[in-house]
Amino acid sequence: MKAPEFTYERPTEISEALAIIAQDAHEKAFLAGGQSLLPMMNFRLAAPKTLIDLGGLKDLKEIVAVEDGLRIGATVTYSELGASALVSEFSQVFDSVLPHIAHSAIRNRGTIGGSVALADPAAEMPAVLIALGASVELASQRGTRFVPADEFFHGLYLTERSDDELVLSVFIPNSSRSLSTGFYELARRHGDYAIAGVCISDDSRPSGSFNAPKVVLFGVSDRPLRAKSVEESLVGVARNDTRKIRSASEALSDLVFDSDLHNSQDTKQRLASVCVRRALEAM
Amino acid sequence: MGQTKKIKVMVNGERIERDVAVRTNLSDFLRNDLGLTGTHVGCEHGVCGACTVRVNGQTVRSCLMLAVQVDDLEVTTIEGLADTGPVSALRDAFLKRNALQCGYCTPGMLASAVEYIEKIGEPDRKKIREHLSGNYCRCTGYQSIVDAICDVIQVGTEK
Ligand code: FES
Ligand code: FES
Numbered sequence: 001m002k003a004p005e006f007t008y009e010r011p012t013e014i015s016e017a018l019a020i021i022a023q024d025a026h027e028k029a030f031l032a033g034g035q036s037l038l039p040m041m042n043f044r045l046a047a048p049k050t051l052i053d054l055g056g057l058k059d060l061k062e063i064v065a066v067e068d069g070l071r072i073g074a075t076v077t078y079s080e081l082g083a084s085a086l087v088s089e090f091s092q093v094f095d096s097v098l099p100h101i102a103h104s105a106i107r108n109r110g111t112i113g114g115s116v117a118l119a120d121p122a123a124e125m126p127a128v129l130i131a132l133g134a135s136v137e138l139a140s141q142r143g144t145r146f147v148p149a150d151e152f153f154h155g156l157y158l159t160e161r162s163d164d165e166l167v168l169s170v171f172i173p174n175s176s177r178s179l180s181t182g183f184y185e186l187a188r189r190h191g192d193y194a195i196a197g198v199c200i201s202d203d204s205r206p207s208g209s210f211n212a213p214k215v216v217l218f219g220v221s222d223r224p225l226r227a228k229s230v231e232e233s234l235v236g237v238a239r240n241d242t243r244k245i246r247s248a249s250e251a252l253s254d255l256v257f258d259s260d261l262h263n264s265q266d267t268k269q270r271l272a273s274v275c276v277r278r279a280l281e282a283m
Numbered sequence: 284m285g286q287t288k289k290i291k292v293m294v295n296g297e298r299i300e301r302d303v304a305v306r307t308n309l310s311d312f313l314r315n316d317l318g319l320t321g322t323h324v325g326c327e328h329g330v331c332g333a334c335t336v337r338v339n340g341q342t343v344r345s346c347l348m349l350a351v352q353v354d355d356l357e358v359t360t361i362e363g364l365a366d367t368g369p370v371s372a373l374r375d376a377f378l379k380r381n382a383l384q385c386g387y388c389t390p391g392m393l394a395s396a397v398e399y400i401e402k403i404g405e406p407d408r409k410k411i412r413e414h415l416s417g418n419y420c421r422c423t424g425y426q427s428i429v430d431a432i433c434d435v436i437q438v439g440t441e442k
Binding site: 004007008031034038039042051053055079102104106109189190 | 285327343351352414
């Protein structure tokens with residue numbers, strides 16, 4: 001239960017971090033909050049030869065409002081997200097999601113960029129970012145690029161990020177300010193990994209019915225899943241039409257669910273539909 | 284032992300400078316290098332909460348931090364929390380309420396309880412339970428721990 005040996009680097013400039021990762025990137029890992037990476041190393045599921053601690057990079061700690069949105073630095077912790085007035089002003093979804101992410105002592109260390117880069121299928125943040133239309137800013141010595149969250153998550157711990165790229169920030173567009181959002185998650189115990197969960201956004205506020213909803217499930221597959229049939233069936237449905245909401249939330253047959261240790265595929269699908277319905281009813 | 288690094292850290296108000304192996308957990312550093320065995324180690328992968336300490340005033344799991352990561356920071360363990368403000372009140376309340384049996388979880392419980400009292404401070408059993416949800420106790424069944432914290436927040440223990 002101890003991490004294997006590694007060498008440790010603590011750059012103080014982003015350029016320095018990118019220079020270190022540029023060589024033999026596949027043998028190196030960035031250390032953000034360490035709340036997943038360190039246990040994985042203790043279990044010896046991960047054994048990077050070099051750990052590059054991002055703790056010395058001040059720029060990654062910032063939450064800044066820019067012209068077209070909000071830029072949240074990769075090493076901003078969940079606790080800092082929760083405490084930021086700027087963040088809650090952008091979307092109230094963070095206030096509903098954050099209490100579900102692990103426990104206070106973990107939220108004090110765990111980071112938004114770490115969650116995105118790890119791409120744990122049971123994590124809340126990837127689904128939230130997809131629902132908000134966010135993108136992920138990646139940098140390497142080859143340059144900087146923004147990848148829409150919708151295209152970033154490829155599978156179990158697999159993302160669009162190449163080994164030599166660093167997640168610099170998560171970008172939330174101004175359009176997310178006018179979205180109404182819903183969130184619901186089922187877990188065995190408070191703070192545990194989700195058995196199933198969903199984050200929903202829609203810009204229907206003025207009309208009173210669903211307009212262009214995004215319904216993003218997590219914890220039910222190897223990556224966050226857009227429930228497209230649910231989205232289609234919701235278009236035009238009045239927000240208080242519980243009968244139609246119920247039938248829309250059952251439109252999940254286009255998706256392939258993964259079972260886990262305790263829950264079969266059918267159970268996962270059933271629970272996903274319960275989450276969708278409850279999230280919609282609360283919107 | 285592999286690579287080592289010199290760190291400077293304030294532990295319980297005392298300035299400390301040590302060479303540590305870069306792979307050493309904060310919990311092992313506190314217990315083995317500094318002899319502060321009040322920090323307990325249960326699972327070593329961030330599940331049980333027994334190793335909870337405070338770093339720059341925030342609770343963290345010391346098994347999920349490297350000692351090199353607290354370079355230039357302040358660490359407070361149960362030894363340093365003792366005898367001041369809410370901790371002494373909590374200690375009395377834990378005793379009175381039988382909020383511990385074996386005591387393995389207690390240092391971590393106290394660290395989380397102090398954080399709750401400072402940051403939230405409402406005698407709301409649900410919120411207390413939520414805040415302690417990352418601290419396992421295999422003895423007490425939690426009821427008495429929540430009672431003790433409510434006592435300290437000075438509103439009875441009515442449901
Ligand atoms: S020993 Fe750190 S959480 Fe269990
Ligand atoms: S008192 Fe024994 S684990 Fe809590």
